[in-house]
Amino acid sequence: MKYPALLPFSELVNQLDQFDSIIDVRSPAEFALDHIPGAINCPVLNDLERIRVGTMYKQVNAFEAKKVGAALVAKNIALHIEEQFLQYPREWKPLIYCWRGGNRSGSMALILAKIGWPVVQLDGGYKAYRQHINTELSQLIGQFQYRVVCGTTGSGKSRLLQALHTQGAQVLDLEKLAEHRGSVLGDLPSTAQPSQKAFESAIWLTLRKFDSSKVVYIESESKKVGNLRVPDHLISCMRNSACISLQLPINLRVALLMQDYAYFISQPNELMKRLHYLTPLHGKEKIRHWQNLSEQDLLHDLVQELIEVHYDPSYLRSIERNFPQLGGMPTIHLNGIAELDFLQLAERLLAE
Structure with missing residues (x-):
């Protein structure tokens, strides 16, 4: 398999225990509202940074917002690698997700895969997970x-x-x-x-x-x-x-x-x-x-x-x-x- 691998939640749901870490790269406020059980929060944009970049998208333009966002994301990913990930061996297998679009999780997944870790990115992010819960919970209850x-x-x-x-x-x-x-x-x-x-x-x-x-x-x-x-x-x-x-x-x-x-x-x-x-x-x-x-x-x-x-x-x-x-x-x-x-x-x- 080529890494970072992009896989749907339906394919991952029965394999969640096989990941060494499940990493939610959304902001702390998003993470606090809900997250995949067992996930840790390693935000690539904190709450204030997310607001800042989002405001630039609306008030300036996407290009300027992406430049600022990329600088912040790169800095934050570097900090996570230095403070949390350096201890892990080559076999460490993380699952990474963000909200939906994949820009935030894709950035971290690409860098970690370039280092050599077998990284999997959740296609559709947290929203795909939430859609699965909404569909499966009622069926599960009835079993x-x-x-x-x-x-x-x-x-x-x-x-x-x-x-x-x-x-x-x-x-x-x-x-x-x-x-x-x-x-x-x-x-x-x-x-x-x-x-x-x-x-x-x-x-x-x-x-x-x-x-x-x-x-x-x-x-x-x-x-x-x-x-x-x-x-x-x-x-x-x-x-x-x-x-x-x-x-x-x-x-x-x-x-x-x-x-x-x-x-x-x-x-x-x-x-x-x-x-x-x-x-x-x-x-x-x-x-x-x-x-x-x-x-x-x-x-x-x-x-x-x-x-x-x-x-x-x-x-x-x-x-x-x-x-x-x-x-x-x-x-x-x-x-x-x-x-x-x-x-x-x-x-x-x-x-x-």
Whole structure:
């Protein structure tokens, strides 16, 4: 094969693990929005440089913009070679891509190939990858049989998924992929949710590693996890799948939630802000009462009231509407929230 080789994503998708590096040469802002899973960012134009060259294209002309762009690209590629690539042997095999046209990725691919590395450039760039995701994700979702873990807030659904994963089960943990706990208090501290495209990429990457002959365990999510939308076909599959229902005594649910949301104890102002979001549902008087409980450090009482007044009624309305088959499915009563309790339950479920 002559290098740099220009290949379509359809030919590369099942060979991604064979590349030593997947290099995204787009700007950091483009990369942050979404990228091929496992890729590293080696921009040939940073964000400001990309804006500068793009503005010259529009306001001056393409020739002047290309001269400035070429100088910047050459300088940046040289820096990447010096700082990152000099350590690699002749056999190092990178896959390189940019947005679509191939100018940015083509520049790096040509130079690296001239050095002697077997470089492959993605034809059509990130846009070709994204088109593949849009086409394949729905088909991929439909290949699996799902078992949906249901249960009121604090019943341990996420912990059971973690235990199932530990036991070797196929688990699609949407909250983990979305970096959100799926409720008004669900934002993870100091962690921004990924973009919608990155979320879909993560779902695609997870499912394509699974065996379609085996069950996939998933939590009974709503259509959105935080600000991210769950793919419609996945929602449809979930709502037509077999379910299991977890139940915990109220005191254990309170204890579990206080463990999972412990960071609010050290950030009372953040808790106050989150409670304020519930004002349209419960009114100012109720919200002020809950804020008073927080200020008085009566967190056990606050969590129990949130469960009984907010979470449970909301969950029951949603589950009856979206999972009507749940009534005929098995209910599992847990009497402990230690890691061993969930591991033993996972082992029992898999044995069945």
